Amino acid sequence: MARAVTNNRKIINTAAAWAIGLLIFFPILWTILTSFKTEAQAINDPPLFLFFDWTLENYAVVQERSNYGRFLWNSIIIAGGSTLLGVAIAIPAAWSMAFVPSKRTKDILLWMLSTKMLPAVGVLYPIYLLFIKFGLLDSVIGLTIVLMLINLPIIVWMLYTYFREIPGEILEASRMDGASLRSEIIHVLTPMAIPGIASTLLLNFILAWNEAFWTLNLTAAQAAPLTAFIASYSSPEGLFYAKLSAASTMAILPILILGWFSQKQLVRGLTFGAVK
Amino acid sequence: MATQHSRSAARLMMAPAVILLLGWMLVPLTMTLWFSFRRYLPLRGGDQGWVGFDNYVRFVSSSSFWPAVQTTLIIVGGVLVITVVFGILLALLLDQPMWGQGVVRILVIAPFFVMPTVSALVWKNIFMDPVNGLFAHLWKFFGATPVEWLSQASVQSIIMIVSWQWLPFATLILLTAVQSLDGEQLEASEMDGAKPLQRFGYIILPHLARAITIVVLIQTIFLLSIFAEIFVTTGGAFGTKTLSYLIFQRVLESQNIGLGSAGGIYAVILANIVAIFLMRIVGKNLDA
Amino acid sequence: MYLRHALRAATALSLIATGSAFADGHATTLTIATVNNGDMIRMQGLTDDFTEKTGHQVEWVTLEENVLRQRVTTDITTKGGAFDIMTIGMYETPIWGANGWLVPLDDLSAEYNVDDILPAMRAGLSHEGTLYAAPFYGESSMIMYRTDLMEQAGLEMPDAPTWQFIREAAAAMTDRDNEINGICLRGKAGWGEGGAFITVTANSFGARWFDEDWNAQFDQPEWKEALEFYVGMMTESGPPGYATNGFNENLSLFQQGKCGMWIDATVAASFVTNPNDSTVADKVGFALAPNSEGIEKKSNWLWAWALAIPAGTQKADAAKEFIEWATSTGYIELVAENEGWANVPPGARISLYEDPNYKDIPFAQKTLDSILAADPTNPTVKPVPYVGIQFVAIPEFAGIATEVSQEFSAAYAGQQSIDEALEKAQALTNDAMEAAGYR
Secondary structure (H helix, E strand, O other): OHHHHHHHHHHHHHHHHHHHHHHHHHHHHHHHHHOOOOHHHHOOOOOOOOOOOOOOHHHHHHHHHOOHHHHHHHHHHHHHHHHHHHHHHHHHHHHHHHHOOOOOHHHHHHHHHHHHHOOHHHHHHHHHHHHHHOOOOOOHHHHHHHHHHHHHHHHHHHHHHHHHHOOHHHHHHHHHOOOOHHHHHHHHHHHHHHHHHHHHHHHHHHHHHHOOOHHHHOOOOOOOOHHHHHHOOOOOOOOOHHHHHHHHHHHHHHHHHHHHHOHHHHHHHOOOOOOO | OOOHHHHHHHHHHHHHHHHHHHHHHHHHHHHHHHHHOEEEEHHHOEEEEEOOOHHHHHHHHOOOHHHHHHHHHHHHHHHHHHHHHHHHHHHHHHHOOOOOHHHHHHHHHHHHHOOHHHHHHHHHHHHOOOOOOHHHHHHHHOOOOOOOHHHHOHHHHHHHHHHHHHHHHHHHHHHHHHHOOOHHHHHHHHHOOOOHHHHHHHHHHHHHHHHHHHHHHHHHHHHOOOOHHHHHHOOOOOOOOOHHHHHHHHHHHOOOHHHHHHHHHHHHHHHHHHHHHHHHHHHHHHHO | OHHHHHHHHHHHHHHHHHHHHHHHHOOOEEEEEEEOOHHHHHHHHOHHHHHHHHOOEEEEEEEOHHHHHHHHHHHHHOOOOOOOEEEEOOOHHHHHHHOOOEOOOOOOOHHHOHHHEOHHHHHHOEEOOEEOOEEEEEEEEEEEEEHHHHHHOOOOOOOOOEHHHHHHHHHHHOEHHHOEEEEEOOOOOOOOOHHHHHHHHHHOOOOOOEOOOOOEOOOOHHHHHHHHHHHHHHHHHOOOOHHHOOHHHHHHHHHOOOEEEEEEEOOHHHHHOOOOOOOOHHHEEEEEOOEOOOOOOOOOOEEEEEEEOEOOOOOHHHHHHHHHHHOOHHHHHHHHHHHOHHHOOOOOEHHHHHOHHHHOOOOHHHHHHHHHHOOOOOOOOOOOOOOOOOOOOOOOHHHHHHHHHHHHHHHHOOOOOHHHHHHHHHHHHHHHHHHOOOO
16 A cells, blocks of 8 residues: 555656656757757647758758867866866865864855956956957967856855865875874875865866857957857847758757766766765 | 864965956956946047046936846846745655756756856847747637737746756755755644644755845856856846846947946946855855 | 879979969958858858968858957957957947058059949048048948838838828738738847937937037937837837847738838848748839928938958968958959849949849849938038948047947836836937046
8 A cells, every 4th residue: 555655646747747858958959959940840830849851951050150170179178178277276275274173164165256257248358458459369378267267156165165175184194104184185185085076076067168258359359269159149240040940950969968967976966065 | 183284385375266266256347337427438439538437426326327226236136036936846846756866957957057047148049039939829729819928027037047047956955955954853843733834944945044145146247147048048128128138239249348337347346245245145154 | 093193293393383382472361350150151162262262261250240349349449459350330430440440452453443332332431531441332222112011001102201101001011911011121239230220210210319518418318219119110020029120020921921111221122032031022012211291301321341450460461361252343253153143242332233143133223322312411401520421430429329229128018118228328328428538
């Protein structure tokens, strides 16, 4: 009897969760489907769900019009570079905050977060002028640095919450054994924190990938990532839903796939110390 | 446990991150502060000298200022309420035993991977267009007049789009918190005859307090500066001008760097008020 | 046989070698910022022809109009140098030229024949007689209407109708059950979108932006009359959500057969008559933009998308070669050859309208007539201190007009009354003009 009840509940849970999950996912699914329609089918009334003439025409048009490969490559380099650089800088900082806390540790942490509150539009001119001065305009390096700085507070915080969960006794023990600070970090701490570091990398890769203000305003042709690619499809002339969908799919698919494959890592990474 | 030696080592290790962020904050901030006291019109011969607090007075006395502050708070507040409430419900649901949990979780977190520009474009055109949008078709199918989303329910539409993007984030953090909930305690309370609502109010919600705080903190930081969603959908019309959008209009559309910079300083002040407010709460919860 | 192959391979190799040497010595790579309109995208597709002729490579930065403006304005005002050629309009060119930010185009080659550019376009892209940007295409605005629906309604479109006739015809053509809207017009906020449209409409009701002392004129009856007329007509016969419709939204609606009339840019004529994209391609007629009864000014604007070279670029010579290529009669012929005469960039050159091949195009003559009827130096009934028809050629205008059009759009959507919108527009315009030191 009890089993039957649980099974019934399981069925209801499953149905509800799937319904909500599909509802949330629907806009993405619809975009992907639309990308395989012709422009006329894309606005057909009633809307066509699966029974239409599937075509790759839109992808061909988009590919012909813009060099997708280069945009994609820039996105990968910029998002990847800024994340790796950020994590490299953040690990020592997070380590010292977690294991040698002082009275001001929390203040510093919150101050770091508050630097993210400066509105990007407000400082566009100062940053643009600085970029010109240092010759960083439309360069991958410049953009990597900016995105690294933007995400650094989040990286530090995420790593800090991980490191804090590592029991201090293990470190003490390794210290007793005469391990130096460096080897303590490299050989003891880092292996234990690898899941945390991995999820930090993932989350910040996503954030950097999706950043759309600086990547658009500080680039021209050489360093432009996928956000700039999208900006050339937003309102072309005439019917454009299918082409827009194709371009959108091309822009989000790489990160969507990455996110799905590394879903478990990411989920673990998103705790921000929420569980304690 | 910490010795003098490890303390100075710790400081040294923190230095790169702190110095970089200090530079990233101070250099543009100082330049913005400097510009905000200048009459700086790039299209009219550039920097034309000192004007005292003129820009500050003008920025606040503009009829768009208070509505913009209000819109900012409504959008941030609206998105926070929606994502936290639905996030909790979704987290509780996803925590239940079911078939295909992994797949559902993938479906739910997917919107988080979509860049804001793309999601704004897709929502605006493919869903919310009053003639060709999917919603319009749906409304017409049920014999209703299609809603003109972006003009008649503009702020609500933007809140909806942004909530869709951030719901996965809230859900995931809350889900990890729900999963760490002590099952025995819940069972015990169930034995004692506590109703589901009581269990939720007395056991689950307090347990989630810390996770909720973190969701609120992180999201507020990102939401205060949303831009692409407004730029793409309404262009600041129909009462959707937030403070950062107003600054954009002053700096880029009106080409008045001085005025825009003064606005930037106001935005920093507003952000810090919100931050102090938040940190009071978070500070408490982070210690717990 | 074998030898031949080897010889051929060797020749190919040496060709590659000389080719790269050539590239090192003379050829440069130009970075060009442009808007994602159809004509520009077509130009991108034909870039190879330019590279073949000159050896220069081209990198395209194609952006949506609003993003493009934001991007090029930031770059030019800070002298960033990210672009070698920028696509700009008739509003920016004289202002930037006056600031010395653009390379004067006063030494174009004789075969380019600068005198062939339509005088109205040339004047609008010059400052004090010096050309600063070469028109890629030019446009005015005119009425595009469905001949079949007009006939059904039992009406006949005059060559130069009045607003009153248009409103009547729109009401007669409207058939809500079949989703046919009598008229589609821009209502979207933004100075270049709905702002431009309502400004020319107001002109044709006798209104103006400023009096001769730069006082805003939104408190005058002509503005109220124009807005009330527009809102009244759109409520009767316009599509749902017209307050968010811009050029592209209306183009889509018209192409789907959901509009009886559409008053917009003359370049749209080639899109609505293109059978590949338009379901109503063979049922479109054209007429001059309307005016209100008793007012002599018509509601047609003048605009050009033009190519300009930012001052300070190292590649000015190559950039000039590109501009000469892209805005030449040769380019027009190249497009005609590849895509047909209906798709050539219109409105820039006199010779195009004398070309017998182009004369058969149904919208050619009306486009030319509309362009010739527009007079930026004398845009309104009452005297004004400014130049420009759908814009006021002062640097502050873009910012002011965007805010004004946001107020208007809110009125179109019913969020505030027309009086409230006009009151706010009046206040914010005077405020901004005061800040800029005009009053």
